[in-house]
Amino acid sequence: MRKINFSAGPSTLPLEVLKEANENLLDYKGLGFSIMEFSHRSSVFEEIHFDAMKMAKELYNLDDNYEVLFLHGGASLQFAMIPMNLYLGGVCEYANTGIWTQKAINEARILGVNLKIVASSKEENFSYIPKINFSDNADYAYICSNNTIYGTQYKEYPKTKSPLIVDASSDFFSKKVDFSNIALFYGGTQKNAGISGLSCVFIRKDMLERSKNKILPSMLKYSIHSEYNSLFNTPCNFAIYIFNLEMQWLLKQGGLDVVYEKNLEKANLLYKAIDESEGFYKGYAQNKDRSLMNVSFNIKDENLLPIFLKEAEQNDLLGLKGHKLLGGIRASIYNAITLEQVKTLCDFMKEFAKKYN
Numbered sequence: 001m002r003k004i005n006f007s008a009g010p011s012t013l014p015l016e017v018l019k020e021a022n023e024n025l026l027d028y029k030g031l032g033f034s035i036m037e038f039s040h041r042s043s044v045f046e047e048i049h050f051d052a053m054k055m056a057k058e059l060y061n062l063d064d065n066y067e068v069l070f071l072h073g074g075a076s077l078q079f080a081m082i083p084m085n086l087y088l089g090g091v092c093e094y095a096n097t098g099i100w101t102q103k104a105i106n107e108a109r110i111l112g113v114n115l116k117i118v119a120s121s122k123e124e125n126f127s128y129i130p131k132i133n134f135s136d137n138a139d140y141a142y143i144c145s146n147n148t149i150y151g152t153q154y155k156e157y158p159k160t161k162s163p164l165i166v167d168a169s170s171d172f173f174s175k176k177v178d179f180s181n182i183a184l185f186y187g188g189t190q191k192n193a194g195i196s197g198l199s200c201v202f203i204r205k206d207m208l209e210r211s212k213n214k215i216l217p218s219m220l221k222y223s224i225h226s227e228y229n230s231l232f233n234t235p236c237n238f239a240i241y242i243f244n245l246e247m248q249w250l251l252k253q254g255g256l257d258v259v260y261e262k263n264l265e266k267a268n269l270l271y272k273a274i275d276e277s278e279g280f281y282k283g284y285a286q287n288k289d290r291s292l293m294n295v296s297f298n299i300k301d302e303n304l305l306p307i308f309l310k311e312a313e314q315n316d317l318l319g320l321k322g323h324k325l326l327g328g329i330r331a332s333i334y335n336a337i338t339l340e341q342v343k344t345l346c347d348f349m350k351e352f353a354k355k356y357n
């Protein structure tokens, strides 16, 4: 029996996606072997690859001004590839909202980038999204749209005329996005769009021009991956296949507006269970910045935490342990988590509070 998995990533995949992959695992559509065994130069794989790109763009409603790249190294390699390819010798501006922006800042520093941290919520251990004023002439302005550990999320991206870069790893494909000042939008796919190892990068054409002029190893150069349609070397073929199935699943749901409504309903239900517990549970993020994807909270009596986790597990509710930086509890309720599953968690939380209050 499948248990309910609230893990932050790798995380729950839609059951339909797993079933489809399972049915085709040994013999892809009757062609005689697994998709993992197909050449990446074959028309069978190419169709999966290019359809996946097309559906990803369709979901975000993007025109030919943007390209989709499938890259290796998860989201973390982008922390370095972004400055390598897009730094022009001016200033790169960062908003520091948690560990993932800190890591991005570190990589840029290693590369000797002239960077400025224009806003930070570090003094409150990243429990909110600070007010951000990017300048209009930075080489780029960098944010992380959803902070996976602390459970904070931008409701709106900051306005700037500088090219905006967004790490959307943990709220990828969870809602419509206004791309009007976005130059690069990316995520590792293992949280909300598939499995680990693959990153999907939406890049605006003018950024590819910047990349072209850089002297970089080929594998680290956006313009090379673009020129070869992300088939410069052997791609993560199975991860791209799963990503393709995820895109199909999202389109079948009715697209990102429908997906967003469901995510909103799920998150509202869970935050309500926290807020109506009369202080038994306490949310971590400030209310205005609460994430619809990662809900981090605590129990008023710390000693109850291991008991909560143990009893949750006995009830087939897994992956609820908070990140080690924060402790407490975290429920990641990405696209593939259903409303029913969130209801099950809320019921468990209410029972637990009644029992131990």
Ligand SMILES: *Cc1c(COP(=O)(O)O)cnc(C)c1O
Binding pocket: 009, 073, 074, 075, 076, 077, 100, 144, 146, 147, 148, 167, 168, 169, 170, 188, 189, 191, 196, 197
């Ligand atoms: C998980 C995560 C990453 C890192 O992803 P990897 O694929 O492990 O490199 C980066 N940014 C955010 C916001 C994340 O949640």
